[in-house]
Amino acid sequence: MFGDLRRFDSGRLQGLDWFRQLMDEMLPEAGVADIRSVPRGSFPMINVGRTDDAVRVYVFAAGLAADELEVSLQDNVLSVSGRRESEAAREEASERTEFRRERFQGEFSRSLALPEGLDIERAEARFRDGVCEVVLPKREELKPRRIAIQAA
Amino acid sequence: MNDVTRDNAPQAPAEREREVETLLPPVDIFEDDNALHLIADMPGVTRESLHIEVDGNVLSLEGDVRLEMPEGLTAIYAEVRAQRYARRFTLSHEIDAEAIQARIDNGVVELVLPRKETHRRRRIEVKAA
Numbered sequence: 001m002f003g004d005l006r007r008f009d010s011g012r013l014q015g016l017d018w019f020r021q022l023m024d025e026m027l028p029e030a031g032v033a034d035i036r037s038v039p040r041g042s043f044p045m046i047n048v049g050r051t052d053d054a055v056r057v058y059v060f061a062a063g064l065a066a067d068e069l070e071v072s073l074q075d076n077v078l079s080v081s082g083r084r085e086s087e088a089a090r091e092e093a094s095e096r097t098e099f100r101r102e103r104f105q106g107e108f109s110r111s112l113a114l115p116e117g118l119d120i121e122r123a124e125a126r127f128r129d130g131v132c133e134v135v136l137p138k139r140e141e142l143k144p145r146r147i148a149i150q151a152a
Numbered sequence: 153m154n155d156v157t158r159d160n161a162p163q164a165p166a167e168r169e170r171e172v173e174t175l176l177p178p179v180d181i182f183e184d185d186n187a188l189h190l191i192a193d194m195p196g197v198t199r200e201s202l203h204i205e206v207d208g209n210v211l212s213l214e215g216d217v218r219l220e221m222p223e224g225l226t227a228i229y230a231e232v233r234a235q236r237y238a239r240r241f242t243l244s245h246e247i248d249a250e251a252i253q254a255r256i257d258n259g260v261v262e263l264v265l266p267r268k269e270t271h272r273r274r275r276i277e278v279k280a281a
Contacts, residue, residue: 001219001221001227001230002227002233002234002235004226005230005233018215035159040231044195045231045232046229047227047228047230047231047232048227048228048229049221049225049226049230050225050228050258051223051224051225051226052224055228056221056222056225058219058232060195060196060231060232060259061195061259062193062195062258062259063193063257063258063259063260064258068153078228085232086180086191092157095181095184095185096182096183096193097182097183097184098181098182098184099181099182099183100179100180100181101180102178103178103179103180103191103193104193105193112229115228119261121198122260127219129196129197129198129218129259130194130195130196130197130206130258130259130260130277131195131196131219131259133219133220139211143260
């Protein structure tokens with residue numbers, strides 16, 4: 001999944017395009033955003049990949065146990081929600097100085113629309129090392145099929 | 153005169169080898185009387201794929217994302233765009249690098265960086281003149 005993320009990149013951009021790409025990466029996204037999209041870097045981050053058999057959704061939610069994350073599916077929309085308390089807050093707040101607090105704390109909820117043709121009944125979710133993987137098998141008739149080319 | 157005006161700058165290689173892309177894990181850092189504490193979010197990292205190193209006074213925190221991914225999985229949407237976390241910090245000399253402790257649980261890495269005995273925080277009593 002990670003190996004082919006850059007499969008359409010054609011290497012270092014020529015001319016001044018590199019600068020435009022640099023600015024695009026630095027400044028907020030312009031253009032058309034998905035209606036359920038969230039600001040870059042929101043917690044938890046989500047990746048979606050597909051194989052011939054299924055669509056797999058990876059939710060990067062560190063620090064949560066399997067029962068602290070709620071995953072639900074309705075009308076082709078996958079929703080992920082829960083609450084994360086920070087360990088830093090849990091410890092007795094004795095005399096101490098905080099330098100950084102970058103990790104997300106509090107309640108979160110994210111949704112994404114799934115591609116058509118998934119068999120919701122057979123969806124499964126697994127949680128390990130702070131990543132929740134949701135496997136949504138494709139319905140039989142929608143798996144990719146090779147079309148044999150016959151000599152005319 | 154052509155020699156003077158000719159561009160002598162080395163040409164950038166057309167095929168630059170792509171550097172390994174890394175993610176910056178978000179961290180919470182706080183300090184109490186005895187130690188500095190660092191907590192980092194590195195989901196997908198296991199005990200085996202986590203590497204913590206102190207070189208001189210630089211603390212390096214690195215971890216590879218280990219997901220069980222089936223063959224032929226292609227991305228259709230990706231917010232996490234690299235498979236490796238890396239972040240570095242310079243430590244000050246009163247940290248006892250030998251005594252750093254680390255723990256990882258559910259993708260959260262907790263580091264305790266104790267201060268050397270001689271450098272523990274001490275209250276200085278202010279006496280009335």
